[in-house]
Amino acid sequence: MAITLTINNTSHTVDVEPETPLLWVLRDTIGLTGTKYGCGVAACGACTIHVDGQPVRSCQTPAASAVGKKVTTIEGLSPNKNHPVQQAWMEVGVPQCGYCQSGQIMSAAALLARRREPTDLEIDAAMAGNICRCGTYQRIRQAVHIAAKKANL
């Protein structure tokens, strides 16, 4: 079935079963591979994207449910790695293998959009859905604080 999605401000018409998780439409149908598959059961956060500004797990989001909404992926977060979260991530050197980091960054960006200066506890609460097997957690905390400062400049 053909459905039309707005992804990173571009309209894409794709022919998929409507219940296909958005994750696979992004990765395999459209070719936006920055969004990652980690678990498929909403337990790791690797697939986090924004739908109308809200962080969602794309592995558990049927493609059809995003019709008429604004989907943003890591590729569309900023034109040039210049989102404060990306800048802070580079400054601190957060990523190790990097595989979880698209999801981490999308979760952090969503957190900063609703909390200008999150505390450590708020960061932990907002980011607990994102697993990092490389264990970059303390740098994530540090980078979120730095990103908050950058965003508030």
Place this chain on the structure above:
Amino acid sequence: MTTMNLSRRRFIQNAAAAGGGLMLGFHVPVSRAANSLARPITAMPEGVEINAWLSIDPSGLVTIRVPHTEMGQGGITSVAMLIAEELDVEWSKIQCVFADANRHIRNNREYKVMSTHGSQLVRLQHPHLMQAGASARERLKEAAARQWGVERSAVEARLGELISGNRKGTYGEFASAAAQIKLDKEPAIKTPGQWRLLGKPMQRIDIPHKVDGSAHYAIDTRIPGMVYAAVKASPVPWGTLKSYNFDAIRNRPGVIAAVELKAVPGKRGQPDLQNAIAVVADSWWRAKTALDLMPVEWDGGESAKASNASYYREGRAALNVKGTPTKDDLKAIEAVQTGKKVVTADYERPFETHARMEPINATVHVQKDRVDVWSPTQDQSAAVLLVADQLKVDPKIVFAHTMYLGGGFGGNGGGGTGVTRQAAEISKQVGRPVKVLWSREEDIAQDKQRPMGLARLSASLGDNGLPTAVVTRGVWFSQDRINQVGPATADYPLFEMPYSFPLRHHDRHNLNTHIPSSTHRAPGANQMGFMQESFIDELAIAGGWNPLDWRIEMTKDKPDWQLVLKTLKEKANFRTDLPRGQGMGVAAVECHGTIAAACATVGVSRRGELSIEKIVIVLDAGHVINPHAATEQAEGSVIWELSHAWLGGLELENGAFANTNFDTYNLMRINQAPVVETYFASSGGKKWGGLGEPAGPPVPPAVANAIWYATGKRVRSTPFVSHDLRWT
């Protein structure tokens, strides 16, 4: 070699360039601020090849071919630093590509080692990598000397420039001439006192690609005409496929074929390929959905009776039987049997899964005269050989494209796991490029797990509270007793304990299991390090000693251990007098040539909830070339081990694992993560230890020892979460 057309080259991003390395979608940032962008690879100049490791273009841009993989450990940056140190070139004038594994195989292992494992990149490969840079520098100097009619010793090479008196040239100008020069004698590489770049904290080169989704992992491979396969192997490893009904799913959208995969006879030692069934479709989601719906029946055979309980039963029985000695001393056994005061304890740890973040996958394109492989392997040269073996083709026509790894942790060694064989086989059978992706469920079920292990340690105490003799017995399970975690690694922490026991006896049992296993970040040390260092605390406390002072006393004759333990004492403020519910614990384990000591601070509520507040790590790897990346590795190793020891552990039931995904196999999350403080206490000299793994092993015992101080409860098995830690 097939020349790929341009559109395809853009698409793949890492097509094999004629005569060159594999052009990868990454480029060195120009500064430590890491704010530069990757150059489009089409604009990447090749320059003149000086040796296999580096080329220089007329503008002086140096292209370094990195023979190793990048798993986030900073491998690319380490290789670039080692070569740049000797070549003497500005960091901003370097770009990196991954070296070509096909060339390595074709040219008789030209890069010496392409595997990335055992925290060895720097400690073992630095001499030849530095040599490549030094040799190139001397040849550039020689080229300038000849043109200027001076001695080579009168030419200085500095930051990309060649200088002699008032003459000056650039590396770029002399690269072509240097490429023709053969040196009579290779120059010696620099010693640590002469370093200008090594030892400085450098931001990792791969970072900018990992904040915008542009880093390409094997799982991201997309090539024209590619189809997707979802695979299910026997849930009981080595079981057989009784039946499947492809007709039930044949007409589902996008479904192309079902392919039966057979275990490779004689390959059980390296379990590359299990009996499995694959469904191939035009998208992975369609393939997986169809596979899940297809009726499949397995026969688990005898192994279907195995469980955690049955293996533990076997292991506990073995603890009562003398094993194969690694150090045989009857006097030690006697001393422990007849001692006035004897401490004995048994410890256990279950199977653990790697669960690296990128699920196991591989893409293979089999063509008549060429095979291409995209695999998340820690050794792309092994991937070439493995695929050639599976297809029975000449390795010279197999090209492995090195991709970023979404974690490796020892689980992606060798050929990058059996999935690479699966992809080769399916591509051959369907006649198209195939991406095989294991679902997370399959990844956990079919991973080569960290082996289950047990140990019994006993020691007799003298009047001063210090031990007079120690006896240890290590037990571990490996598939057919022939897997990689064998005699070399499984129980070495026990028989190599650094402490000066007057008498010691060590023996071991390697028991059989049907569960495939393999190396797993800090193999052996990760598991039996827990047993070793938990016991040491029990022993020290029984003898009335402060556990940290005990360790310092018992390593008096080992200066590097003294350095590490005394640094820990200075930095961690270890205390044994905290109020109930709070505790600190210490431990130290050697791994990959590096001594790592840890001090943990924990809290345990009256209801028994554990919180791990802080971990202080002290490391002696001899030398540290990039303290920035090394610190990150220490932080990561801490979380890695704590995740297993606190929350992890696989449950084997009826021969298969009951844990299916991250909802049933718990991994540490940010709200559980302690603060980690890392210190380097480098003893220097000839010592070169690894840094990608060793910080992990002392952490679980340090936490277990801290739990004892907090609650009075001794935790002798993992996961800690399964213990009742309530106190009143």
